[in-house]
Amino acid sequence: MKILLVGEYSRLHNSLKEGLTKLNHDVTLIGSGDDFKNYPIDIDISPSLFTKSFLFNLSKVVHRLTNISFIELENAYRFYKILPKLKHYDIVQLINENSLKTHPKLEIWLLKKLFKQNGKVFLLSCGTDYISVKYAYDNKFKYSILTPLQNDPRLKKQFRFILMYLNKHYKKLHLFLYKNTKGVIASDLDYHLPLKHNPKYLGLIPNPINTNKIQYLENNFDGKIKIFHGINRMNYIKKGNKFFDEALNIIKKKYPDEVEIIITENIPYNEYIKIYNSCHILLDQVYAYDQGYNALEAMAKGKVVFTGAEQEWLDYYKLEEDTVAINALPDSNKIAEKIEWLILNPNMIKNISRNARSFIEKEHNYVNIANTYLKTWKNK
Structure with missing residues (x-):
């Protein structure tokens, strides 16, 4: 099969690609490498213009004054440029609900084009998304990534990139994805629990780890x-x-x-x-x-x-x-x-x-x- 993996967090899609390639499938990984972590990718769509010092500072000022993100716009543009080549894949899988890292309106517009020219589309619940954040926000975990905020509301500014998944634009993106994908897969228990009774949920598939590439290191003690x-x-x-x-x-x-x-x-x-x-x-x-x-x-x-x-x-x-x-x-x-x-x-x-x-x-x-x-x- 021809498979397109969109986005990368914590090397999950890289390891999945290695497993699929081992099984003789043709796999392409497109993404940004997750910022400073710099994970390997086949097609790089990370922003390059507005991450430069002067333009980055300018984009921060504009974002603060107008709520328009030049980095999100650049992300959308870079994906749009490569979109005509992303055709005829049997499977497309998105790393999460904001895999293109652009504004939800642009994301929906771009994803509609991507979905139209490819086969089945699946969504991972991996990292923050509407359902996992809502579950945490409603205090359904005994503790969660939102616990510090719930203990101290003054931290709200530091949690804006998590809470944004609850706003109307991201909720609309969430609903679009649940309507237009075949189903949702959780990568671990933190995403499995909020999804358990959701009709779109296809189950938990644990994170793939390529142990052929990871050497076991014997724990020897040199005194400390x-x-x-x-x-x-x-x-x-x-x-x-x-x-x-x-x-x-x-x-x-x-x-x-x-x-x-x-x-x-x-x-x-x-x-x-x-x-x-x-x-x-x-x-x-x-x-x-x-x-x-x-x-x-x-x-x-x-x-x-x-x-x-x-x-x-x-x-x-x-x-x-x-x-x-x-x-x-x-x-x-x-x-x-x-x-x-x-x-x-x-x-x-x-x-x-x-x-x-x-x-x-x-x-x-x-x-x-x-x-x-x-x-x-x-x-x-």
Whole structure:
């Protein structure tokens, strides 16, 4: 089959492409590389004009005064230019409800053209979208990416890029996509739970991980346990990074000679994975029920990852607590207690490390996942 994957977050579509290619399908990935992360793509439609310093600053001023985004307009233009070549694909899959990263009115106009010249279209619930944000906004999770805002309404400005999915333009885009696609696929439990009873929902397909490309790294200790905390400053609040920072301060004071703490901020994906290779423990995110892509890749390498690993996730995969990953709760003291437990029981690091790799190989194998996608697409 000829398959077009539109958009990229956290390397999901790259790994899916690798699985589909292994199964002899012709796959094209179009997107922006997700900003500074710079993921590989076949057709690059990332903005280049209005990201330059002077024009970027000008576009920010114009956006603030008029609510017109030159970057969104450039995104739309760059996709429009390549659109005539995006024809005769059997399957088109969108990474989420704003895969073109332009204004919803323009997105609908462009997608209508894309859909008209191709076969079946599917939508991923991966990252924020109308249904997952509404579910969180209505307090249906015990905690979510909106919990910091619900605890402190003064943070509203920092959550504008999440709350925008609830405005009338994005809701209209959401309704358009649910009407004009064959169905919606969730990439993990955080998107599965809000979709469970939706008639367009086709089920959860776990994130594909290419373990052929990810080497398992044996956890050897040279006297210090290394803890890695990689920060994406834009997502600092919604990922709950402050709880990790506070927990690390507790650990540094209590175990200054037993641990080495490595912290990075806003670095490209390739650099990021090189830096965390030497760590034993990786701090990923707090406000989640399941693991995102970053956590899964780290688990494949044998890292003990503090991430979403809620009871719903344990039940879904039939796992015991603290055997594959550590559930990071929005509580600095509890996170510090779990880190301390690992420091005092380094054999648990080795056990969890091996279990994590086995779990990824069993549940997230990129070829098996690609096959699941193929079956889901063919059945609609």
